[in-house]
Amino acid sequence: MDFEVWPEAIELGQIFEQHGYELSLVGGPVRDLLLHRRSHDLDFCSSARPEEFEPILRSWGEGFWDMGRKFGTLGAVRHRDDGTEVRVEVTTYRSDRYDPDSRKPEVAYGHDLLGDLSRRDFTINAMALRVPSLEFVDPFSGASDLVKQVLRTPIDPERSFDDDPLRMMRAVRFVAQLGFSITPDTAVAISDMAQRLSIVSAERVRDELVKMLLSERPREGIEAFVESGLADVVFPEIPALQLEMDEHHRHKDVFEHTMMVLDRAIALETDDEGPVPAPDLTLRLAALMHDIGKPATRRFEPGGKVSFHHHDVVGAKLTRKRLKALRFDRHLVQDVSELVGLHLRFHGYVDEPWTDAAVRRYVKDSGHLYGRLNRLTRADATTQNHRKARMFAQAMDEMEERVVELKKREDFDALRPDLDGSQIMQILNLKPGPEIGQAYKHMLAFRLDNGPTDEQTATVELRRWWNERNG
Template identity: 75%
Template sequence: MGFEVWPEAIELGELFNEHGYELALVGGPVRDLLLQRPSHDLDFCTSARPEEFEPILRKWGHGFWDMGRKFGTLGAMKRRADGSEIGVEVTTYRRDTYDPDSRKPEVNYGDSLEGDLSRRDFTVNAMALRVPQCEFVDPFNGANDLNKKILRTPVDPAQSFDDDPLRMMRAVRFVAQLGFRIEPETAEAITRMVDRIEIVSAERVRDELTKLLLSDNPRAGLEALVESGLADIVLPELPALQLELDEHHRHKDVFEHTLMVLDRAIALETGPDGPVPRPDLTLRLAALMHDVGKPKTRRFEPGGKVSFHRHDLVGAKLTRKRLKALRFDHHLIEDVSDLVALHLRFHGYIDEPWTDSAVRRYVRDAGHLYHRLNRLTRADATTQNKRKARMFSEAMDDMEARVIELKKREDIDAIRPDLNGNEIIEILGVEPGPIVGEAYRHMLEFRLDHGPAEHDEAEAELRRWYAERSAQ
């Protein structure tokens, strides 16, 4: 085979060989080697038992870990001459059996490399490279499938997915990550067996969905997720966007529009030093979920028009509920839900440019999501009308330029009243309590409306408001 193998793999193979044990590089690293893709961690399997190869691994590397000991897996890091590190995991040959009500395997050690490869998810991951001799092992024609960009299971797909239903999610993830297609018999098995995904923990489904979304081409994976029927269980809001079009096509295919918005949002991600570095899970999830409120809010109006009133707020609630069910991080859930709730906020600017007060409120409400919200808003403008598209883009450019100018004059990223709580208490001569909070909120509104004020001006406004309130 015409490829250069990691020197660390050869070195480790020689050590195992000296002790009379077999060692083979397996799975993703072998696939990536053939695809000439970088691989930062190396996976191996061996004829040795963990207690037998543990001393070898400890002596060879550093940072030894054994969290997977009960599955026959031990790991270590190796520091290279240039200061970089590479991680390795070594697992004893296995032949797993599964409880049909769980995806956790009962680990039984195997006695051959070929037997170990047969229990892997897809043929493209069931290839191995024996080290140090660099003998390529491919009992299920994975290299041929790799060349044809096909995903196929080494054994009967029904058996494979019944053993480990998470493999169905991995299939659609690989469609996105590798640009592969699922072989027809394998795809049919997924469609027949989608209900099996319900025994998989939400966290593992979330992890696969995250990897899919962070890939170079999430659209293909999401289409496969919906076509397979998996989305009906793990992300039902997505297939629900496939609304039936009315006969006159007066509204867009929301599912297709969503995928287009996702593509456009990804194109607007920035470099590592930009405000929204690629890949950005928050922006991509927001683009995916921004219109999930439309099916529940669709109304057919007189004259054949279709409306989706308040779909932004309804969508934010649905987004929060779904991401919680998938066990996403609390902060991510709040950020994505807020972006969905705010994604229509800018649209009024096009008809009539906002006052400085309105711009300040937009920036305040967006908070740390300001740059993501602007990118989501731009991505959502998918009109084919060139004049409308140009007007929208120019309006967005204008608003962003105004924000930059305002920032030169005042701190609009963290707008606070010109008077703090203690100053309000001292000026009004009141005790701490609800009145102070009420006054604080009024002074915040005053700051948003008029910009920063001198202390005397702010004090005069506070006294005016308090006198007016007391007279009521």
């Protein structure tokens, strides 16, 4: 085959060859070459042991790392003349053995390239390019599977997934990233062995979920995740959204609705410079989880109606619990659960436009999530009634315009009472204590309801509240 290969790969291959070692490009970089994609991260495998090729990488690169030393992996980085950089990782041939109750391999070095390729996750990642000779090595027909756009394991899928259960998560992640389908025998093996995923650490499952959600086709990945049974093991709230339709079909299938909201939310992301940069993990997680409180709150009402009262509150609690279990960053956990809890907040505006005070509270309560909350709210309006959809969009446009106008007159980002804590203590002749906090909270509510006022008006209100409270 005719390859346009990175010059750095050729150069490293020549250096390894001069030292008597084999070196091959493997995995993603080879797959991307065939897909006519370019990568700045190059993965190699070699016959050399880490202690043998460490001096080569240290001499070749401008930076060096060895976090993967215990797995036989070392890395280096070099900057090109055009300002870009190329990162390389070299791993000694491997033939790992796995403990049946752990996905941590007992690292064992292999003896040749073919043995190393046989232990990789899918055939499309089990191709290699020897350097500097540029001999293409494809013992498991990965190039053919790449053309067919299918995911298949190099060896028996049951054995492959038993060795490393995380490969099942990578399968659904590649569905999202590449748009490929999983071959029937591989899909059956995933369904049969889904429970084995429970031995994988939450952090590794989380990392695969993040890659899937930030891909170009997260909906396809989530659908494969649910269909395979993997979601039942690590994210059961998502398949639980597949509620049976009521006999009169008066409520939407919640899972299908959620997929629509995810697609719509992604379409509302902005560029990297906008308030909701694309791809945005916070918004995408909120879209995926905004209705997970519905199964627990579903009630069949008289006349065949179905209700989901307080599913926003329940959903926020479930969101916090699940994201914590998956070891997400606490700030992201807080933001996503906050969005889920607020996602119904705007709906009352459509029927009766808010006062300025209500608009201020909406902006204050959403805080730095204001832009994401509005996008989630818009995405959640999936009604097929064109008149209702138009009214909803117009109401949201109107509210956002009002916020812009209010912000011209008021500093929403520094919204505080017209009296600070020291003034409150002086006016009420109080010492520091919980009463000051209560007074401050009341004056903040007064500020939100009435907008900015002068000190005299604020003082009158503070005394009125205090006298009524203690009357």
